[in-house]
Amino acid sequence: MKQMGPGLITGAADDDPSGIATYSQSGAQFGYGLLWTMALTYPLMSAVQLISAHIGRVTGKGLAANMRRLLPGWAMAALVTLLFVANTINIGADIAAMGDAAQMVVGAGEHWFTIGFALLSLVLQVFVPYHRYARVLKWLTMSLLAYAAVLLVVHVDWAAAGIGLVIPTIAGASAVATIVAVFGTTISPYLFFWQSAQEVEEIEDDPEALPLNDAPEQAPREMARMRVDTLAGMAFSNLIALAIMVATATTLHAKGVTEIATAADAANALRPVAGDFAFALFALGIIGTGMLAVPVLAGSVAFAVGDWLGWKCGLEHRLQEAKGFYSVIAVATLLGIGLDWAPIEPIQALFWSAVINGVAAVPIMAVMMIVASSERTMGDFRVTGLLRALGWLGTAVMALAAVAMAAWP
Template sequence: MTTTTTTRSVARDDARVGDIRGALGTIRRDDVTSRRGPRRKLMTLLAIVGPGLIVMVGDNDAGAFATYGQAGQNYGTALLWTLLLLVPVLYVNQEMVVRLGAVTGVGHARLILERFGRFWGAFSVIDLVILNALTVVTEFIGITLAAGYLGLPKVPAVLLAAAVIVAAAYTGSFRRFERIAVTFCAGSLLLVPVYVMAHPATSQMARGFLTPTMPGGAGQLSAVMLLIIGIVGTTVAPWQLFFQQSYIVDKRITPRFMRYEKADLWLGVLIVVIGAGAIMGAAAAAFAGTSGSGTYTDSTGLAAGIAAHAGNAAGVLFAIALLDASIIGAFAVSLATSYALGDALGVKHSLHRGIKQAKGFYAVYALLICTAATLVLLPGTPLGLLTQGVQVLAGVLLPSASMFLLLLCNDKDVLGPWVNGRGRNAFAALVVAVLVTLSVILTTSVLFPDITTTAILAIIAGCGLAAAAALGFALTTTRRTVAAPINRQDRENWRMTLLAELGRAPMSAGRKLGIGALRLYLAVAMILVTIKLVQVALGH
């Protein structure tokens, strides 16, 4: 049966219908004129910019600073080539989320809940809430590190940062929140002058980007491999999927502006790669030939090393950029949690609503921030254990999040003419398979810190065989059925129908097998994670 292209109504919060009021411009709901001419297109892009920029820059958070900084300090410019791997990884997953948000008009958690049932909906949200709460703690650790380097007292700095983060969302205005968030995103560009001051050799930077190498001897191979996996893995977090889809819906972006939102996403990807390259390059130049090379400690040590090499101003700018990144990360992660819980519980959850109209939504947001700030300030809080918890839970949640993302983007009832085509499916499936493999390795490395190179290669081989088997099964199944052609005309007017009318997603034998395997993986992973965290907590 051919997919229809008629406009259909979408169940959505009435606060999420109306003019697009972005940080940099407005598009009226009744403005149906074509976007012709450079000026008209630019004004439209400025109004749309926000979701992709915030979600990408938000992922260059305190944890990313540590990962990129460690690569630069310990291995110079040798791992810059990994940043080129980030481009497809960063874009592919979030592009699928862009389509889901604009076409369906509902959040990611709600789609999983309605199409795959309460178990998967509850699992996705509960795991996300726990993971995000721990992630916000790591952002406040970044805030304390930056404040310590800048000579600011810890308690006032943390409390002030928490107040700024909460106040940004509590304005009761989507536009005001986005203007604050975009301003902080612009602050991430402070890394550019840091790079210029550090002045790494252009030839070395070019060689690092264009010549893939594995630095270090055979004894360091497993450590280098884990760091490479960390560089790629730190760019994709489950919260990003939930944040961007809900934020696009909240901003009132429809399929009509799809290409502008994709341009917004590309802008975010570009800034992320520039920031990551600047951190690696500055750290490489600062520590080359010094006793600090190969002895990474934390982001404070990075700032001190950069200051010793390029002057105090460079160190201060780096610390301010770290503070800025931690605040952006806390913005995005907390908001993703509030959106997901609002989806799951069916309560009002929009930045267009005031506090009185969406009490639960704003309460969750503030509770996350206040809890994280309190934990960081409390003496004796096991911050190292919490950081490990972030790594492990992200590894556990990412495979399920990736699988449901692919399933939803192939669901014709959900996306209609916007579903993945064969080429896009092949590439997206490859990216997801790589991410799942990296996730399994990262999780395993936390559970078993002495993991060897042989074990890492064995995991890669095993995941590769599993992916090949899944591909073979999919090809065999596809050959038995003849898919109806997809009518992609007039896609701008196609919207998903009411979720209540769709019901559960149809389950083929392949889908049942995949979801069953996912259940088994999650059961084993959660048992191992629980055992490991208990061991660490008891000091073993």
């Protein structure tokens, strides 16, 4: 447990409201038919996140700072802008869903809850070191284990689930869009920047730690730590995602409910284990994962902008020490609030924010793989072998899904 750090938090944040909505929609609409996406994404997301961690730990600099060395200014500006737009939409969808979930339990005040959660998250990020309240918030994500509990009390067709897990099927254009959404909410661009930046902060917080390029003798211990941390964090993320998909396939799809338009629709999947308490339990999961994920979303884009422009960055710094960094967080969060007044249900907004992430991830992953494979940047620790192959495979799979979605008749 002492080795659990950035990877575990990243894995918990990956099951954010956007993830819950996307996995729920996948199970409700296609039953067990898209479970194979989870078998595919686990090794790919583990590799991509581990590569992100390696870049931060080896160089002592964030992902954007390393990208800046290889890219011309216009290309770097385009990538950072793409991340900012994708993250802002995701933040808006997350906080809107948090307000919707709270309103579902209380009965009123959706917009006020949305504004309140956004401001609370912003205040916490600015005035409280993230590692302090993340330790508390990550326990709220344990409410998502209710989806695993559902599998113990309902009749799951395990034979069909097993087939869906190992045999890929694609049932039309809507299935392709859902696959892109599943990939996008699981292998999300903001998580690359976040985990790399957190490894840099780990170095800054430990007076004995140095970038591995400067202290190669620390590599065996640190590489092992990152591997255990990342594989465990991604396993938690994917197992919860798999449980959500199977639970909604068993409880909603089996009853003919194939569209999830509201938080109440998604909460109904928990009724077999939680009864009327399902709404409160679902709301707790949405709010807990949202409060954990919004700082990651806003923080990752602030790290990207700050590293690109050479600012001091970090959620452990005080406001006066990193004004530019916190300004980006504030702008992204406040712009995100406006999505709550868009003419789209929060659950649908979450789904389409996942689709946007799936498309945005492709160029960012390609550049990240070039950075990780560069001897100039990574020295003797450049990514090679199976890890490099999985990283490029993940990039190719994401690109193929995005192209298929655009070209499917």
